Amino acid sequence: MLAERAAAEGVAAGDVLAVAHKVVSKAEGRVVALAAVRPGPAARALAAETGKEPALCELILAESRRVVRRRAGTVICETHHGLVCANAGVDASNAPEGAVVLLPVDPDASARRLQARVAAAVGGRVGLVVTDTHGRAFRRGLVNVAIGVAGFEAVVDHRGGRDREGRVLVATDQALADELAAAAGMQMGKGAGTPAVVVSGVDTPPGPGGAGALVRDPAHDLFRT
Amino acid sequence: MLAERAAAEGVAAGDVLAVAHKVVSKAEGRVVALAAVRPGPAARALAAETGKEPALCELILAESRRVVRRRAGTVICETHHGLVCANAGVDASNAPEGAVVLLPVDPDASARRLQARVAAAVGGRVGLVVTDTHGRAFRRGLVNVAIGVAGFEAVVDHRGGRDREGRVLVATDQALADELAAAAGMQMGKGAGTPAVVVSGVDTPPGPGGAGALVRDPAHDLFRT
Numbered sequence: 001m002l003a004e005r006a007a008a009e010g011v012a013a014g015d016v017l018a019v020a021h022k023v024v025s026k027a028e029g030r031v032v033a034l035a036a037v038r039p040g041p042a043a044r045a046l047a048a049e050t051g052k053e054p055a056l057c058e059l060i061l062a063e064s065r066r067v068v069r070r071r072a073g074t075v076i077c078e079t080h081h082g083l084v085c086a087n088a089g090v091d092a093s094n095a096p097e098g099a100v101v102l103l104p105v106d107p108d109a110s111a112r113r114l115q116a117r118v119a120a121a122v123g124g125r126v127g128l129v130v131t132d133t134h135g136r137a138f139r140r141g142l143v144n145v146a147i148g149v150a151g152f153e154a155v156v157d158h159r160g161g162r163d164r165e166g167r168v169l170v171a172t173d174q175a176l177a178d179e180l181a182a183a184a185g186m187q188m189g190k191g192a193g194t195p196a197v198v199v200s201g202v203d204t205p206p207g208p209g210g211a212g213a214l215v216r217d218p219a220h221d222l223f224r225t
Numbered sequence: 226m227l228a229e230r231a232a233a234e235g236v237a238a239g240d241v242l243a244v245a246h247k248v249v250s251k252a253e254g255r256v257v258a259l260a261a262v263r264p265g266p267a268a269r270a271l272a273a274e275t276g277k278e279p280a281l282c283e284l285i286l287a288e289s290r291r292v293v294r295r296r297a298g299t300v301i302c303e304t305h306h307g308l309v310c311a312n313a314g315v316d317a318s319n320a321p322e323g324a325v326v327l328l329p330v331d332p333d334a335s336a337r338r339l340q341a342r343v344a345a346a347v348g349g350r351v352g353l354v355v356t357d358t359h360g361r362a363f364r365r366g367l368v369n370v371a372i373g374v375a376g377f378e379a380v381v382d383h384r385g386g387r388d389r390e391g392r393v394l395v396a397t398d399q400a401l402a403d404e405l406a407a408a409a410g411m412q413m414g415k416g417a418g419t420p421a422v423v424v425s426g427v428d429t430p431p432g433p434g435g436a437g438a439l440v441r442d443p444a445h446d447l448f449r450t
Contacts (some may be wrong), residue, residue, distance in 0.1 A: 069447040076447060084363035093397075133399075137362040137448035138309035139370070140441045141380045141400025143407070155366045172318075174358075174410070175366025182368070182407035185399070186427050202411050216365045222294040222301060223362035223448045 002196065003117035006126075009198070013124025016199045018184030019115075021132045021147060022094050022101055023195040024110050030102040031095060032059060050075055056100065058088065063088035063102060068224060071100040079103065082215040083147060084224060085134050094193060104130065107148030108210050115150035115209075126151075127151040127204050131181040131188075137223055144185025146177035148213050152204035154178075175214055176204065227421060228342035231351075238349025239248070241337075241424045243409030246372060247319050247326055248420040249335045255327040256320060257284060275300055281315065281325065288313035289328060293449060304328065308372060308439040309449060310359050319418060325399045329355065332373030333435050340375035340434075351377040352429050355436075356406040356413075362448055369410025371402035371436050377429035379403075379438040400439055401429065 019170055025031070037046065039054035043061055047054040051072055061067075064077035068084055077088035083101070089103035104110045107130045115128035130148030135141075146154060154177035161172070184197035218224050231242055257379070264272065264279035268286055272279040276297055286292075289302035293309055302313035306328070314328035329335045332355045340353035355373030360366075371379060379402035386397070409422035443449050 003360045071447070075446070133397075136441075137402075138441055139400065139403065139439050139448060141398045141403065141439060143403050145364070172358075173366045175361075175364065175368045176411065178364065178366065178368050179411045180409040182404040183411065186401065186404045186408065214364050214366060216361075216363055221363060222296070222299070 002114060003121040006118045006198070007121035007123075008197070011118065011122050011126060011198050013122060013126065014200070014204075015122075016127035016152070016180055016202060016204060017118055017131060018129045018131050018144075018181055018188075018197045018199060019114060020188055020195040021089075021104060021110075021130050022091075024104050024107070024148075025101045028104055028110065030104060030106055031099050032102060033099045034059075035098060046070065046075065055100075055207075056087070058092045058104065059100060060088045063090055068186070078218075078224070081107065081147070082212070082218075083132075083134075085132070089132060089147075090093070103132065103147065108150065108212065109148075111148035111150035111209065111211075119151065125151065125206075127180075127209070128186070129177055129181050131184060133185065143178075144181045144188065146181040146214060149177045149209040149211045151209055152177075153207035154209060156205055156210055176202075177209075177211065178214060180204075187220060229341060230296065231343045231421070231423070232346035232348075236343065236347050236351060236423050236446065238347060239425070239429075240347075241354060241405055241427060241429060242250040242343055242354035242375070243354045243356050243369075243406055243413075243422045243424060244339060245413055245418075245420040246314075246329060246332060246335075246355050247316075248331050249332070249339070249355055249373075250326045253329055253335065255329060256324050257327060258324045259284075260323060271295065276405070277312075281312070284315045284325060284327065285313045287313055302355075303443075303449070306372070307437070307443075308357075308359075310357070314357060314372075317386065328357065328372065333375065333437065334373075336373035336375035336434065336436075337440075348448065350376065352405075352433075352434070354402055354406050354409070356409060358410065369406045369413065371406040371439060374402045374434040374436045374439075376434055379434060379436055380410035381430055401427075402434075402436065403439060405429075 034055040037055035039058040043058035069076040133142040158172040259280040263282035264283040268283035294301040358367040383397040
């Protein structure tokens with residue numbers, strides 16, 4: 001449906017479609033009623049420490065490799081995808097009453113499926129980004145980021161290029177898919193919910209994509225531990 | 226000159242102009258020849274530890290409140306503005322040979338000055354964002370962020386709004402100025418250098434602005450220390 005609508009609304013070859021993960025998660029059945037969850041001892045301990053519901057903590061722990069930081073009201077986790085985010089992405093907003101929405105099991109696979117359908121409907125090359133809103137270390141406010149990417153390379157490597165002075169550029173990997181997601185985030189709003197936004201006019205490097213390119217290797221991450 | 230050109234190129238009321246800090250810094254004389262810098266003992270120690278030039282380390286330390294993380298090849302600092310970024314923003318790319326460019330002393334003041342000029346030339350309300358490219362904890366690749374903001378509020382507070390299910394939204398401060406900067410970053414390129422980008426069609430909340438709203442209070446930051 002998304003694919004047909006994208007084509008009907010004028011998505012064209014070269015465009016990138018950004019889709020809020022929440023609609024993807026819902027379509028993939030990643031909605032859990034909290035009443036159906038039996039919290040174990042670790043979840044009950046995390047709940048006591050943070051003031052969050054034990055059932056919510058059970059889901060957060062199930063979605064996580066590990067808890068990176070915790071304190072009253074806040075749990076920052078590393079998800080099984082390697083994302084570092086609040087509550088391992090488990091979120092009640094825009095969920096049915098008494099339920100929460102989890103992140104897609106494999107957001108890159110979700111992005112690839114959607115990308116293939118949209119590209120077929122449009123009849124040309126398109127990019128697809130599955131997005132989520134994340135907090136950041138050091139900076140206030142949430143920004144929309146890419147958690148699934150298909151149809152273009154998520155990170156652009158400018159190394160070896162030259163600056164205006166003719167000097168060779170170093171350390172200039174650009175997180176293009178995150179910039180695309182952020183641009184789309186400005187039009188997605190929060191409560192009202194515009195779950196898909198088309199970004200046009202951006203030169204995306206060809207490639208299969210994959211949001212794994214946006215996840216810093218824990219061994220090279222100075223802040224993860 | 227930027228203001229007249231912005232008006233001539235069709236910047237209109239309601240638009241936001243994103244300007245790469247490097248052109249602002251250069252216009253403000255924030256260019257330092259490394260040969261003119263005398264590194265002190267702390268800079269020499271940091272240079273020995275990281276492999277960076279002692280003169281560069283002297284400037285990095287002068288621009289910093291403190292060093293947040295250091296290791297071979299990498300120094301992450303908290304600048305006097307409260308920004309956490311590599312090398313305290315001291316950067317050789319697009320600088321004259323043998324020189325480096327520092328961040329503006331007060332990027333919000335720079336943004337206010339430019340905003341006033343552009344607004345006068347355009348004859349209407351405009352927003353202005355001074356940008357830099359930052360690395361992030363947890364995520365690979367640089368993104369363009371806002372280090373100076375004028376003419377609109379940098380963070381949008383959606384709390385008290387409602388989601389599609391009618392639930393009251395919590396914890397949904399949106400870092401709009403960073404999303405604007407990221408969107409502009411897609412068109413700025415790296416080496417070639419498009420130092421100013423116009424963003425149209427974004428609903429910006431009125432207010433004086435200020436990028437301080439984007440800096441997480443160190444007391445509430447789980448990763449700064």
